[in-house]
Amino acid sequence: NAGVTQTPKFQVLKTGQSMTLQCAQDMNHEYMSWYRQDPGMGLRLIHYSVGAGITDQGEVPNGYNVSRSTTEDFPLRLLSAAPSQTSVYFCASSLGASSYNEQFFGPGTRLTVL
Amino acid sequence: KNEVEQSPQNLTAQEGEFITINCSYSVGISALHWLQQHPGGGIVSLFMLSSGKKKHGRLIATINIQEKHSSLHITASHPRDSAVYICAVVSQGRINQFYFGTGTSLTVIP
Numbered sequence: 001n002a003g004v005t006q007t008p009k010f011q012v013l014k015t016g017q018s019m020t021l022q023c024a025q026d027m028n029h030e031y032m033s034w035y036r037q038d039p040g041m042g043l044r045l046i047h048y049s050v051g052a053g054i055t056d057q058g059e060v061p062n063g064y065n066v067s068r069s070t071t072e073d074f075p076l077r078l079l080s081a082a083p084s085q086t087s088v089y090f091c092a093s094s095l096g097a098s099s100y101n102e103q104f105f106g107p108g109t110r111l112t113v114l
Numbered sequence: 115k116n117e118v119e120q121s122p123q124n125l126t127a128q129e130g131e132f133i134t135i136n137c138s139y140s141v142g143i144s145a146l147h148w149l150q151q152h153p154g155g156g157i158v159s160l161f162m163l164s165s166g167k168k169k170h171g172r173l174i175a176t177i178n179i180q181e182k183h184s185s186l187h188i189t190a191s192h193p194r195d196s197a198v199y200i201c202a203v204v205s206q207g208r209i210n211q212f213y214f215g216t217g218t219s220l221t222v223i224p
Contacts, residue, residue: 042118042214058211090157099145099204105157
């Protein structure tokens with residue numbers, strides 16, 4: 001199993017550009033989520049999904065869109081990049097939405113917005 | 115406001131030392147997770163606790179629900195334990211929405 005994969009690993013954008021961060025898992029996990037990690041702050045939840053076709057907002061959803069057309073894939077779209085979106089982004093998945101489920105994290109995408 | 119506080123923020127230890135990292139939280143929780151973030155950035159789950167104590171190799175995690183406090187202990191520390199250790203709680207009533215501490219950066223010197 002590849003686990004949770006993310007692409008790209010690094011990305012530099014100009015203000016106003018759009019892009020999609022890809023996330024895929026091969027563990028048949030129902031629950032997937034996107035976090036951002038900023039210096040001096042804990043990971044913060046952007047969006048999450050409890051299954052194909054179902055998504056919801058987390059703590060910091062503004063400026064981001066998600067969709068979940070398949071169990072495996074959960075892309076994160078930046079609509080119009082801003083310097084405040086410079087961060088490291090992690091995708092995670094778990095078997096279900098229970099708080100007792102172990103979360104599996106992708107390797108992260110380091111995004112810089114100029 | 116931060117629902118999860120960790121201490122210390124940074125910790126340097128000599129190889130072989132016993133290490134304790136603390137986590138306090140301010141909300142009612144259904145579970146607490148300890149995570150390890152490697153220097154390369156990858157994050158792995160170490161423990162999930164809802165009560166009591168768990169042990170895995172040289173790592174021990176405890177939780178006191180009444181005091182809203184958890185500790186992560188590392189016995190006989192080794193340089194390969196150098197990483198950031200992150201405490202995360204899942205608030206009661208929320209579907210698997212984690213609140214994360216800012217992490218404790220551990221460096222173990224040979």
